[in-house]
Amino acid sequence: MTKTAWVFPGQGSQTLGMGMDLLDIPSAKDKFAQAEAILGWSVTEICQNQEEKLAQTLYTQPCLYVVESILADLMRERGHQPDLVAGHSLGEYIALYIAGVFEWSAGLQLVKRRAELMDSAAGGMMAALMNFDREQLETVIAQTPDVVLANDNSPAQVVISGTPDAVQTVMSQVKAKRAIPLKVSGAFHSHLMAAAAAEFQDILESVEFESATVPVMSNVEPVPSADAQILKQRLTQQMTGSVRWREISLQLPANSIEQVIEIGPGNVLTGLIKRTTPDLILNNVRNAAELPD
16 A cells, blocks of 8 residues: 555635535535534635635635545545645644544634634734745844744745844845745744734643544644644644744655645645655645545
8 A cells, every 4th residue: 555645735725716616515515514603604605706805814724724624534435544644834734633633623613713813913924935045044044033934845945934124134135036925914933923822822722632543744843743742732833833844745755655645725735745855646636526536
C-alpha cells in the first residue's frame, strides 16, 4: 500500500462556487444544514454568489472548514484513509477533525470563533515574497522590530507579517522577484495576534481533545503526533506562531509518505510541496468529480 498524507489548504484557496456540486449528495447537504444552524448564516449562499463576503476572514474560514471536511468525509465513506494529516493554518482544523481529535461541530465552533477574532484584529499587514535571498531575508527580519516570518511555504515563497511600516521596510530591503501585499485584515501568525490568541485560548480550553487516530503534523511543530495534549498545545500557539509548511513538506518523505492528496479548492499546497519535495506523487480532490472511487 502507498503511504498517503492528506493535506488541507487554508485562507486564500477559497473560490466562488466551491462545494456547490456537493449539494446533490444527501450526507453533504445535511452537513451544510448543520453548519447553518451553528454559524447563523448559509455557507452555500456565500460560496454560490457572494464573492466579496467569501473573501472576508469572518466567512472564508468557516466556508473552507465545511467544504473541505465534507470532501474528506466522502473520501472516507469510499474506503480511503490517510496515514498522516496536515493543514495549512486554518487547514490544520480539518486535519485534526479527520484525525478524530474533536467532533465536527466542535471544530466548526472553534473555527467560527477563530474567524471572528482574526477578522477583528485590524492594523497589521502581510506580504508574500517570491524568489528571494533567504539569508538576506532572515538578516533583515532580525534587524527589523515588529515583523516576522509568518508562513515559510517553500524554498522560493514566504509570507511576512507585522506592522505596515515594518513589513514595508523588509519589502524595500530584500531583493525578491515579486513582493505582493496580501488582502488580509491583520498581521496573522505574528505577535500582533497575541490579544486575539489569548481570548481564543479560553475557548480552546473548553473543547475536549481526543488522541488522534492518525498522526498530525502541526504548523508550529512539523513533527507527527497523536497525543491530544500536544496537539492542543500546538494549536494554542498557532495564531501567533509561524506556519512551517516548508518543513512539513520535508517531513513527508522522512515519514515514508509516498503520495499526498490535497483536499479542498485550488492546488496551492501540492504546488508548494512539489517545489520542496519533487519526488512525491501529488493529487488533488477539489470537488465531487475528483473524488476517487
